[in-house]
């Protein structure tokens with residue numbers, strides 16, 4: 001039966017034993033008579049040198065039982081490499097788990113948290129981590145990087161928000177995936193991405209999408225000067241919301257201090273959420289609020305007014321609108337909003353590139369990918385180190401190729 005389950009040329013299953021107390025199926029494997037071990041250095045057959053002690057390899061569980069291969073590894077006397085441990089088709093290097101089992105665990109680790117995966121298959125967090133690591137490493141070695149037409153770069157907070165990672169995504173309609181992860185969000189870290197892909201691939205990139213973070217802008221200008229650089233809509237809206245929130249919080253404090261009615265209490269989401277997403281209660285609150293002559297209200301109206309900007313088709317009309325909006329804001333005497341207007345003005349061309357590239361790029365892709373990245377990190381507490389965070393993100397978002405096993409188990 002097991003020969004149908006998975007067949008390895010050169011090896012035979014000798015006997016299977018069910019060990020009831022531990023719910024384990026132990027399968028003894030031995031080399032086919034007359035077969036030679038394969039050298040793990042050069043992958044060529046060589047004469048047997050000697051046998052090592054019995055080793056256990058964990059295989060994919062069957063009917064709720066653990067499955068273990070028992071095998072005495074041979075050492076090969078290779079003419080080219082010397083005495084080497086043999087390479088076996090079900091295992092990799094010193095791993096205790098078989099390839100098939102690592103693929104199996106890694107597959108589930110994409111759907112469940114690593115902790116849940118370990119618990120479901122009576123394994124451990126460390127073994128799930130090893131499995132994901134193996135699959136990701138294999139995938140990175142075998143993936144094809146180019147051609148790359150459009151990339152998006154974004155930062156993400158990790159380690160309880162104390163540190164940043166730089167993530168680079170490919171954001172084409174046919175292919176959206178995580179290409180690269182770097183520590184920090186500095187010029188040096190982002191430059192490593194361009195070193196990875198090389199000048200030729202970098203020269204073919206047509207669109208780059210980013211936020212207004214200076215080091216990113218600088219690297220894109222230098223390494224990707226031929227591409228249309230787009231400032232991401234999502235980031236501009238987010239910046240505006242931050243400014244509005246600042247205005248609201250400061251004004252609420254001022255009203256409280258001067259002994260006025262606390263009209264701004266519990267209005268945070270009324271002004272920050274999109275109108276269409278408000279609850280009935282929030283809609284009423286907002287309608288009330290708009291009767292007051294408050295900075296918050298004026299700032300809110302400016303923000304709402306700006307929404308129209310994204311509906312333009314032509315860059316020149318959009319540019320006109322942008323200029324007028326900025327003028328109006330500069331007269332508003334609301335400092336946080338004025339700061340936004342100044343930022344928009346100084347990045348005018350990059351923002352208008354949004355319209356120049358609109359036809360080719362689906363906006364919001366970066367945002368979607370980043371949300372998925374945040375979710376991956378939230379789901380799994382254990383990701384304290386950069387390395388583990390890195391492989392977890394590649395695993396979920398990298399669309400990496402996977403090693404082949406003779407049989408698929410899922």
Ligand SMILES: [Zn+2]
Nearest residue numbers: 039042078081
């Ligand atoms: Zn060899």
